[in-house]
Amino acid sequence: RNPQAHHVMGVLREQMGDRDGAADCFQAAIDVAPEMTTAHHSLAQIKGRKSTDQEFAAMLALRDDAGLTPHNRMFLSFALSRAYEQRGQHDEAFACLAEGNRIHAEARPYDDEETGKYIESVATQAEAAAARIGAGNESRDSRPVFVLGVPRSGTSLTEQILASHSEVAGAGELSYAYDTVHRIRDVTGEAFPENMKLMSAEQFRELGEYYMSRHAADNLALRYVVDKTPLNFQYIGVLGIALPQAKFIHCHRDPVANCFAIHRIPFDIKQTYAHDLASLGKYYTRYWNLMRRWKALFPDRILDVCYEDTVADIERQSRRMLEFLGLPFEDAVLKFYENRRLVKTPSASQVREPIYSDSIAAWRRYEKHLGPLIENLKVITGDPDQPFGQEVKQRRT
Numbered sequence: 001r002n003p004q005a006h007h008v009m010g011v012l013r014e015q016m017g018d019r020d021g022a023a024d025c026f027q028a029a030i031d032v033a034p035e036m037t038t039a040h041h042s043l044a045q046i047k048g049r050k051s052t053d054q055e056f057a058a059m060l061a062l063r064d065d066a067g068l069t070p071h072n073r074m075f076l077s078f079a080l081s082r083a084y085e086q087r088g089q090h091d092e093a094f095a096c097l098a099e100g101n102r103i104h105a106e107a108r109p110y111d112d113e114e115t116g117k118y119i120e121s122v123a124t125q126a127e128a129a130a131a132r133i134g135a136g137n138e139s140r141d142s143r144p145v146f147v148l149g150v151p152r153s154g155t156s157l158t159e160q161i162l163a164s165h166s167e168v169a170g171a172g173e174l175s176y177a178y179d180t181v182h183r184i185r186d187v188t189g190e191a192f193p194e195n196m197k198l199m200s201a202e203q204f205r206e207l208g209e210y211y212m213s214r215h216a217a218d219n220l221a222l223r224y225v226v227d228k229t230p231l232n233f234q235y236i237g238v239l240g241i242a243l244p245q246a247k248f249i250h251c252h253r254d255p256v257a258n259c260f261a262i263h264r265i266p267f268d269i270k271q272t273y274a275h276d277l278a279s280l281g282k283y284y285t286r287y288w289n290l291m292r293r294w295k296a297l298f299p300d301r302i303l304d305v306c307y308e309d310t311v312a313d314i315e316r317q318s319r320r321m322l323e324f325l326g327l328p329f330e331d332a333v334l335k336f337y338e339n340r341r342l343v344k345t346p347s348a349s350q351v352r353e354p355i356y357s358d359s360i361a362a363w364r365r366y367e368k369h370l371g372p373l374i375e376n377l378k379v380i381t382g383d384p385d386q387p388f389g390q391e392v393k394q395r396r397t
Contacts, residue, residue, distance in 0.1 A: 003033035010042060019046050027055075035062065037072040041079035041266065044086075051083040059083060074103040078266045090365045098369075100266060101275040110272040110279035112286075118193070119234070119286050123293045125196040126237020130297055133201045133241055144212070144243060145325065146177070146236070147228040149251035150287055151274075152261035154307035158251050159228035160336040161310075161318055167327055169219035170226045177232045177239060180211040184238075196238065208242035224325060233287060236294040240301065248298070249321060250291060253307035253360075254392060255377050259284055260363040260370065281376025288380050308360055308395055 010025030023046055029039035040059055044051050051059075059080050062068070068076065077100030084093035145168075147159050163170025181192055187203055188195040199207075212220070219225040230251075232239070239246055252258070259280040267274040273283035295302050303324045310317040318333045363370065381392045 001032055003029040003036050003039065006032065007036065007039050007042065010039070014042075014046065019049065022046060023049060030058070034058065035065070035068070035072065037062070037068070037075035037079065041075045041082075044079040044082040050086045056083045056087075070103050070107070074100045075266060076100075077103070078264075081264070094366050094369045097264060101263060104266070104269055104275035105272075105279075108269050108272050110276055110283070112279065112282045115273070115283060115286060119290050122193045122234055122237060123290055125193045126241070127293070127297060129196045129199060129204070130237070130241055133204060134244075143224055143245045143247065144215075145224050145226045146232050146239060146246060146248045147226055147251060148230055148232045148236070148248060150233070150258060150262065150284060151230045151267070151271075152265070153230065153251040153253050153258050154305070154310060155228050155230050155251045157307070157310065157336075158249060158305055158321070159226050161314070161333050162224075162226050162249075162321060162325075164333045164336045164338075165322065165327060165330050166332070167223040168226060168325075169222045169224070170228065171215060171219055173229045174214075174227050175229075176211055176214040176227060177229060177235050179214070180207055180242070181235050181238050183207065183210060193238075204242045207238070208244075211239070211243060223327070233291060233294075236302070237297065240294075240298045246301070247325065248294075248302045249324070250295075250302055250304050251307065252304065254395060255284055255288075255381055256370065256374060257360060257363050259373055259377070260366065261359070263373075277370060277373040278376050281373045284377060285379050311360060 006025050006029035010022045010029065013019075013025055014022035023043060026039045026043035026046075029036055030043070033039070040055075040062070043055065044059075059076060062076055063073075063080065077096045081093045081096035081100065084090070084096060145162065147155050147162070149155055159170050159172070162168045184192055184195045184199065184207065187207075188198040190198065215225055233250070236248055240248070259277075262274050263277065263280060265274075269275075273279045291302075295304075303321065305317060305321060315334060319329055322329055322333070367374075
């Protein structure tokens with residue numbers, strides 16, 4: 001009779017690829033606690049499953065409960081958005097999505113000026129440290145591979161492809177890079193990122209050793225271990241210096257599609273950029289410009305992988321990634337969906353099936369609602385003289 005236990009079991013079953021079992025567990029949680037909106041949302045978002053009329057009616061009835069907390073109403077709004085979308089009612093779906101995101105945004109608004117100062121400092125401090133210490137690419141065993149980008153950019157699919165290779169371990173989403181970067185405070189007594197200027201080459205080396213020590217021994221036994229934590233993109237400067245053997249696979253997709261996919265998920269309130277369309281456009285632009293600087297700093301250690309290209313030709317993109325890592329091609333990577341490893345990510349359901357393309361242009365059904373997002377992305381997508389703008393236009397055509 002513990003709804004939390006049923007819900008957690010459902011999450012675990014979904015992560016292991018058992019969608020039907022997950023649905024049963026989420027429904028069991030609702031049976032015990034009908035007001036548990038996290039369970040309603042978890043049930044509604046299972047890939048390939050449509051909410052039943054009974055489930056939909058239960059959510060609609062719950063929406064009229066004036067006693068719902070903002071937190072519960074937020075999850076219910078996201079759940080209803082999925083249910084409406086499954087029924088082809090896209091205006092109603094977006095209205096629910098807007099309501100859920102509004103609750104999040106009001107609780108903790110996005111501060112673009114603060115984000116801009118942080119990103120500029122991250123890049124400037126790393127560039128200065130690399131000039132002092134170097135940013136080479138030594139050859140060592142158990143090289144880490146960081147699969148990163150903003151959330152919903154194809155990182156889960158990319159990791160699942162790589163982890164299906166016999167010489168690659170997929171470690172999933174980890175806090176190791178975050179912990180490593182903020183460990184610098186213990187060394188310097190100052191906060192990240194300004195503290196990078198105080199780090200010596202030896203201290204950066206010790207930082208890299210600390211990161212590697214966090215990984216399980218069985219993962220380190222293989223040639224590569226993959227850390228698939230999207231927001232590690234902000235730490236490429238530190239990681240590239242501390243781990244000169246590391247490589248980075250940068251996942252990206254159409255910016256509007258990517259941002260809308262983020263907006264559809266009830267991300268943690270700390271990810272403030274996710275809950276407002278204009279904020280998403282501003283944050284994405286800052287991320288993209290930061291990646292330009294990282295690629296200039298580590299030109300041979302970052303590989304761009306476009307989600308749309310992977311969907312169009314998975315074998316070609318798989319070969320590109322394996323060649324980048326110096327690994328031979330294996331047919332198993334094309335059957336990534338047969339890999340039964342635990343997938344701890346909101347994309348757990350998606351990576352359990354063959355490649356699909358239905359999410360590529362999903363944002364088009366909501367385009368009339370996305371004006372603030374599209375307007376704030378024009379800096380990087382709307383200039384025909386910029387390579388990225390040309391690329392986006394060509395892909396959409």
